[in-house]
Amino acid sequence: MYDCEGCGPSRQGLFFGSGIGEAKWWCWRCQSADQKELIRYLDDHARGVLSRDADGVHWPYGPNIYVQMRADLLDWADRHDLKNGNTGCSSRLHWLDRGRCAKRECQGRPEFYDHTTTWLSRTTGKPALVFNQPYRQVDPAEVWDAISEYPSLTAEVGPESWYGAGTSGVYIWNDGNRSMAVRSSR
Structure with missing residues (x-):
């Protein structure tokens, strides 16, 4: 209230x-x-x-x-060029990598997961991004370590965050599923 x-x-x-x-x-x-x-x-x-x-x-x-x-x-x-996606995958990385959770026992999430949302490319309709907005600064090496077993995924850490309140943006992308317009503007 x-x-x-x-x-x-x-x-x-x-x-x-x-x-x-x-x-x-x-x-x-x-x-x-x-x-x-x-x-x-x-x-x-x-x-x-x-x-x-x-x-x-x-x-x-x-x-x-x-x-x-x-x-x-x-x-x-x-x-x-994103729209929201949905998955029951706990780590969300299997979903981002394969379009579904490929492990029977998907447990655990990296420590930087906070205000986590999943996103599809509006152009391809495929999983494109797992976006986290933690209240702390995140070392890019920590993110790269979390995605190391997924060669199709890339990561970016920066200040851009729609949540605000001092959060940073942790982007985990499946670049192959991003729209071409977004990829070419980087």
Whole structure:
């Protein structure tokens, strides 16, 4: 439960504004017409990027309550030509490498896995990225060690992250499944 800027304690609403700790909570009832229009715009823009059902868009943790994260995630997904993917694979690396979990007992995840999401190329429809956004700086050697048994995977570590809040971006790519436009722009 959060304190709505308009009416007090509320369970349903969203944070508007930039930055965790600086954004203000507005319940559905107290949101302005502009805020409601922004939500509609972002939900419409999420079509083809995130899954949805009768209840609406399935925003990942963070963007599920922070409007600025929604906008940042959609801009990021557009830049990388990605849409969300789904897997039951614990490490997600088998899924990224083969398109499915190839091990019967897939256990464990690297320590840098935090705010982990899986992504498909919009162009190829195949697994393209496992994206992590940990709160700590990650040594690229740690990532390369985690993917060493998968020759089709590459890794990048950098500051770009749609989650924000001081997180870094850890990209684990299947370059063969990335869209050509994204590969050629690097």
